[in-house]
Amino acid sequence: MKTVLSGIRATGTSHLGNYIGAIARFARMSQDPRYRCLFFVADFHTLTTLKEAEQIKKHLPNMVLDYLAAGVDLSHSAIYVQSDVPQVTELAWLLSCLTPVTHLEGLPTYKDKREKHPEDINAGLFNYPVLMAADILGPRADLVPVGSDQKPHIELTQSLARRFNNLYGHYFPVPGVLPDMVLVPGLSPMDERGGFAKMGKSDGNTINLGDTPEQTWDKIRVAPTDPQRVHRTDPGNPDHCCIFALHQYVSTPEQLAWSREGCMSAGIGCMDCKRVLADNINHMLAEFRERRMQLAQKPDVIRDVLVEGKRQAEVLFNETIEHVRERMGIRRWGS
Known part of the structure; x- marks a missing residue:
């Protein structure tokens, strides 16, 4: 062992x-x-x-x-x-x-x-x-x-x-x-090197484990997206968006394909993409949050x-x- x-x-x-x-x-x-x-x-x-x-x-x-x-x-x-x-x-x-x-x-x-x-x-x-x-x-x-x-x-x-x-x-x-320790990107715009800052307490770009589902949505709702998508009808590049970057850690391959194609074709709006991300994060953390709440009472x-x-x-x-x-x-x- x-x-x-x-x-x-x-x-x-x-x-x-x-x-x-x-x-x-x-x-x-x-x-x-x-x-x-x-x-x-x-x-x-x-x-x-x-x-x-x-x-x-x-x-x-x-x-x-x-x-x-x-x-x-x-x-x-x-x-x-x-x-x-x-x-x-x-x-x-x-x-x-x-x-x-x-x-x-x-x-x-x-x-x-x-x-x-x-x-x-x-x-x-x-x-x-x-x-x-x-x-x-x-x-x-x-x-x-x-x-x-x-x-x-x-x-x-x-x-x-x-x-x-x-x-x-x-x-x-x-x-x-x-190997393969994951550095998860935060809710930040793309930096000058073409990447995203990792999620970190000091950068103010986090979704906290103690956040409620509503608080999670509030943070994702106002998060920056691809600056090319000024209007709903503007096509974008998902690789320039922290929302798509986060999707890669919590979403299914089918949802990733939907997000990428929808962004590039302007077939979906940023809010549509953000809502799916928020739902997936809240689903992932639901059991954890429940157990934590119970343990906090002991x-x-x-x-x-x-x-x-x-x-x-x-x-x-x-x-x-x-x-x-x-x-x-x-x-x-x-x-």
């Missing part, structure tokens, strides 16, 4: 992109007997960009509800909070002593942030990839499902695993990447899940820490 690990930051309300790209996929994997799945809420990572303590406290239990409502099978999975397992920060320090600063400076996420918002760079953001490596190597994960934007960080983790193994003897498996469920998740995670991290300390010569002299 392979160990799969994934985390999600508690930075806000989960949205459709999180659900399609991560949460629903993780739930399916947790039901697969080939995998032991570890899911954690990355509250330490959240601190690199979100400083409002009350917001973190508010969002964290909601993240857990999302996993549970999506159907995560806890018979061979665990959900825990990153900060409940302090061994991860100890391991991050030990790994940081093996990490060249130039490797961190060369990571695309850091370079982009430094160029665009140099005043917002903090040491936590700079060291973020090392803590991420500790998250992965602590439970000795075999597989990590990530999007393309996170692949450089996984490559750093792989490099650190190899470096440790070369210096101190083989211990860490070199984690693999589960706060003890969240606590019990996290207590058990912490217990399981600490067993794995403690074993790793003892091996790593011994090999690196950092013994517990006072015990």
Whole structure:
């Protein structure tokens, strides 16, 4: 059985992109007997960009509800909070002593942030990839499902695993990447590169999992479409429209063909296309929303899940820490 690990930051309300790209996929994997799945809420990572303590406290239990409502099978999975397992920060320090600063400076996420918002760079953001490596190597994960934007960080983790193994003897498996993590487009116009920004909390282009069907429709109704379609009778290019881009994740092949042909021929209006999209999204999320509403009435469920998740995670991290300390010569002299 392979160990799969994934985390999600508690930075806000989960949205459709999180659900399609991560949460629903993780739930399916947790039901697969080939995998032991570890899911954690990355509250330490959240601190690199979100400083409002009350917001973190508010969002964290909601993240857990999302996993549970999506159907995560806890018979061979665990959900825990990153900060409940302090061994991860100890391991991050030990790994940081093996990490060249130039490797961190060369990571695309850091370079982009430094160029665009140099005043917002903090040491936590700079060291973020090392803590991420500790998250992965602590439970000795075999597989990590990530999007393309996170692949450089996984490559750093792989490099650190190899470096440790070369210096101190083989211990860490070199984690693999589960391919095809989906980056779902948001309700945004096409950018200058001919693509669509991924759905993200900071961009204000999301359909939130907690939105009602009416709220979902309200957001889709006012979303931008192909600028060529000024009037109902104007033909358009569906590849220039975020509505069609979203259809590809929630609609049938027949509906996709209907949308494409109708847009190019002006046989349908944008509102017709938007209505079908809204109906499909609401249908996809109906069962999830119902389960989530029921779970929200049982706060003890969240606590019990996290207590058990912490217990399981600490067993794995403690074993790793003892091996790593011994090999690196950092013994517990006072015990």
